[in-house]
Amino acid sequence: MPWCLPINLCYRDTLMGLTKHYETGETLLEEVYLKLLAARTFRSGSIRLRQIRFASTDLELHGNYVPGGSESIFYVDRRVGEKTQVVAPLPEDRFLSGFSHIFAAGRGVIS
Numbered sequence: 001m002p003w004c005l006p007i008n009l010c011y012r013d014t015l016m017g018l019t020k021h022y023e024t025g026e027t028l029l030e031e032v033y034l035k036l037l038a039a040r041t042f043r044s045g046s047i048r049l050r051q052i053r054f055a056s057t058d059l060e061l062h063g064n065y066v067p068g069g070s071e072s073i074f075y076v077d078r079r080v081g082e083k084t085q086v087v088a089p090l091p092e093d094r095f096l097s098g099f100s101h102i103f104a105a106g107r108g109v110i111s
Helices: 004-009 011-018 030-040 044-064 073-084
Strands: none
Touching: 011 030, 044 073
């Protein structure tokens, strides 16, 4: 996505320019930088699965859900969540009650 380019391309220069030891003024050690870089992707698979759940639930509700039919919106969400999450959603999960879309509110996101 185009908006990611500056974040990813400028990460090292920005981080190294902002980080100095508070007493010595020494820049960030390379080994510490590499640890920070590795931490950027920690749990990224879980984050992607969460986004897949959001998108899949959205598509399922807009494409196949029948209002007043045999399934509630929460049942549809639970069914999708069971396929897209490592741990099944809790029975009392009401994620849909607070679900907002990234393109809502005129944020102007370009992807």
